[in-house]
Amino acid sequence: MKIVVFETVSKIIIFSVTAYAWGSAYENIWLMDEFDRGLANGEINIVNVKFSVWPFFVSFILAILYMILSFNMKPGKKFNFLFKIGEFQEGDEREVNITNKATRASHVTFTLATMLAMAIMAFSTGVVYNHPAFPIYLFAGIIITSNIAYAIAYCIEYNR
Amino acid sequence: MEIKNRIKELRARSNLTQKDLAEKVGVTRQTIIALEKGTYVPSLLLAMNIAEVFQEPIEQIFYKGDVE
Numbered sequence: 001m002k003i004v005v006f007e008t009v010s011k012i013i014i015f016s017v018t019a020y021a022w023g024s025a026y027e028n029i030w031l032m033d034e035f036d037r038g039l040a041n042g043e044i045n046i047v048n049v050k051f052s053v054w055p056f057f058v059s060f061i062l063a064i065l066y067m068i069l070s071f072n073m074k075p076g077k078k079f080n081f082l083f084k085i086g087e088f089q090e091g092d093e094r095e096v097n098i099t100n101k102a103t104r105a106s107h108v109t110f111t112l113a114t115m116l117a118m119a120i121m122a123f124s125t126g127v128v129y130n131h132p133a134f135p136i137y138l139f140a141g142i143i144i145t146s147n148i149a150y151a152i153a154y155c156i157e158y159n160r
Numbered sequence: 161m162e163i164k165n166r167i168k169e170l171r172a173r174s175n176l177t178q179k180d181l182a183e184k185v186g187v188t189r190q191t192i193i194a195l196e197k198g199t200y201v202p203s204l205l206l207a208m209n210i211a212e213v214f215q216e217p218i219e220q221i222f223y224k225g226d227v228e
Binding site: 093097158160 | 186187188190191194199200202203205206
């Protein structure tokens with residue numbers, strides 16, 4: 001259970017940093033497009049583009065750290081890439097059952113969160129105009145929400 | 161109806177720790193704890209492995225009980 005909690009917290013941090021990295025990159029690309037649109041209309045829109053690779057670099061380092069720590073924490077240490085990037089615990093049949101239930105909870109949460117995100121996007125045109133990267137953060141939010149649902153379901157089932 | 165078991169009693173009689181039993185049947189100690197608490201119903205294979213460790217028929221270890 002400690003591994004699942006560790007992996008969920010790590011993933012929340014990694015997804016947040018990655019979303020910030022892509023979000024800030026997207027906002028800068030948006031500004032450059034704004035400049036091009038202005039030029040097409042014969043106007044010069046002054047835009048302030050600040051592109052940084054640091055968030056990408058930090059998220060990459062965190063992802064590598066996460067994979068190494070996660071690999072070392074798991075018993076057996078069989079390197080199965082798919083299982084190592086997910087928090088699937090399959091030490092024995094009970095853990096497989098718990099993982100099944102947690103995955104189901106995660107799937108249902110993902111579906112509901114996606115439907116909610118679509119509704120939020122439909123009613124947030126003003127927000128998207130001021131913060132073009134809003135859909136990227138929303139998408140990261142969906143993934144984080146389903147990861148949290150997985151961890152909660154796993155911990156509840158594990159402690160039963 | 162729920163499935164009850166005598167694992168805790170048989171384990172104590174055999175002087176086995178939860179960890180020992182877990183290793184013998186190839187599961188984690190947490191699974192043995194869950195079995196003893198009655199919150200987890202084992203697969204037929206695990207039940208057979210446990211019966212083999214205690215040298216008892218499965219029906220002597222696992223039985224149907226009323227929900228309290």
